[in-house]
Amino acid sequence: MDHETTIVALSSGQGKSTHALVRASGPNAWHGAKNLGISVDSRVFKRAHLRIHGTILPVMVGGFPADGSFTGQETVEIQLVNNPFLIHSVLKALIKATSGRFAEAGEFTARSFLHGNISLSAAEGVCATISANNDAELAGASLLRKGALAKATEPIAEEIIRVLALVEAGIDFTDEEDVIAISESELNSAVTACEKEIRNILDGKIAMETLAGVPTIVIAGKPNAGKSTLFNRLVKAKRVVVSNIAGTTRDVIRERIRLHEKEIMLVDVAGFENPENELDTSMQTSAKRAVEQATLVLWCVAPGELLPSVKINTLVVHTKKDLNGSNDNAINAMTGEGIGELQALIARMLTSCAAPSEDALALLPRHTSCLEEASASLFQAMQQEKTPELVAAALRDALNAIGGVTGHVTPDEIIGEVFSSFCIGK
Ligand SMILES: Nc1nc2c(ncn2[C@@H]2O[C@H](COP(=O)(O)OP(=O)(O)OP(=O)(O)O)[C@@H](O)[C@H]2O)c(=O)[nH]1
Ligand SMILES: [Mg+2]
Known part of the structure; x- marks a missing residue:
């Protein structure tokens, strides 16, 4: 360009x-x-x-x-x-x-990067903002756009540069016995601290691609608990068959709905019971898989049923309120009683499990691999502490890898690749 x-x-x-x-x-x-x-x-x-x-x-x-x-x-x-x-x-x-x-595609943003106005990861945030499909993706993109990743990685890069300079000074003055630019223990603790910082970013990260899909809410429970009636109520249509015969729903049924301005995928599945034949087993397997992949499970419990063991992403919903007046939090999906409160609770739970928290960084796969590479090179540097030349080489590798996140040390092909994913005019 x-x-x-x-x-x-x-x-x-x-x-x-x-x-x-x-x-x-x-x-x-x-x-x-x-x-x-x-x-x-x-x-x-x-x-x-x-x-x-x-x-x-x-x-x-x-x-x-x-x-x-x-x-x-x-x-x-x-x-x-x-x-x-x-x-x-x-x-x-x-x-x-x-x-x-x-x-060309992304050329306005590429010029912004090349004139030092934004870091490469912030430029990627611009791209992610343009293509965001939901609130969580937008929040992740805006963290990138505001340069949060560059801010977190730049001090680490500066520290690596400082340590590298000392190691190289030690190599240059190797003849002068009394000059020790950096001691082994100092080197070790500085490199360990940098590696720990990178690990913290990687451990606390939210992968950008996990924010891309809409959250999935699966309505699960025993047969006849009132799952499909709740599904129809939330979809606002008679989308699935409801009957008092246990085992009415057999397939996994999905419907995209909006709930409190949020786009979600609502899923109705067969009730959980002990399978008696091959068909039951296949129904149960599909239902189990849907529950495992859910962002949030609404576990429906009808009056008289035992409560399930509590799991993190599960909300217990007491159904058929009219048959059991004692439970204040129950719903009646037939009349709509308690549905407004349930919808508000779901929206709150989705906000807490899907949106990145203030200090969680949304990383693109490229960022994750750069940081993992940097971490591996720092680890390598720690193994080589007795040979300064090898330490310096490993530190330089770590610096190159971390520089790839912000674009300070990014080969032209990677820069070209990043901006080509933009649209023309951006
Ligand atoms: N009295 C009362 N009946 C309800 C309520 N909600 C659902 N039902 C009835 O309970 C029966 C079972 O409802 P479904 O929604 O089909 O239950 P399900 O959990 O989907 O059942 P399976 O698909 O067989 O697993 C139906 O006859 C519903 O009309 C409620 O709030 N009160
Ligand atoms: Mg059903």
Whole structure:
């Protein structure tokens, strides 16, 4: 990628909307806009008239100077009516006027990274924000975007650099007996501390891909407990068959619903009982697998049934309230009594089990492997404490691996790979 040519792209998404946003960034961005009859004022968004095909097009224009733009280069943003023909004409006119070219995928964000405005992991956060499908994914992406991972790893990298410098000084002054740049015990405790920090990040991490799916809520319990009636109530439709014959539901039934503004997958399964034949066994296996994969299990208990042993992601739901008035927390899925409270409780439980906590970092697989590599190299350095040259080599490997997270020491191919997953215009 060259970074001296002005790049131009449509920055708003596809689809129906009243307005579209065209962006140009690079050394000729402002000059090019002027060539089209627009005078750009720094940090001002204003009405303007664009000269195009001999006609005048009313637009809104914003100008960002190099030291105040996302890319770190002069930028112009033009808002116009969302008409594909007009957008295409404006893009072509801007490219001609700026002697520029169409931007490649992720090129605006790549320039931001290359001008030192954001770290590589923060750039990946921009990408993850654009493609987020749910609240948890958005929260994970925003932690990345705010540079939380870079903030956590940079002090570790600085410490490795400090220790490496001392080890190398020791190698350089090996002839001078009385010069000990770093003692074995000092080296060991510094490297151990760095390794522990990396381990903490890895242990407390939330893998970004686990946030991508919608949470799954499985309604489970004994046959006839009222599971399917609750399923239908939450889906707000007669989606599954309900009857007083135990064993009515046989398959795993899934329905995507919204609950308190959250997208969830609701699942109804066969009641748990001792299998009596092959069909029972297969039903039970499917139900068990669904429960194992659930984010949250609603374990339905009808009056007179024994309570299950409590598990972390399980919420016991007392059904058929009308048949057992003594339990305050019970529901009646037939009338809807207690359903509002149950929905609120589910939403609260999902928030606590799905969203990353303030200090939990959402890592992409690339980050995890860089950190694991860094940890392994530090471990290697500790094994080699008697041979300074090998310690230095292992520390350099650790530094390269950790630098890969923030982009300080990232090969061009990896940078190219990261930005190519963006869409054009970002
Ligand atoms: N009185 C009363 N009956 C209920 C209530 N909820 C469900 N039922 C009845 O209980 C029976 C069983 O309900 P289902 O929803 O089919 O139970 P299930 O747990 O899905 O049963 P299986 O699919 O056989 O495992 C049906 O006759 C329902 O009408 C309730 O709150 N009160
Ligand atoms: Mg059922």
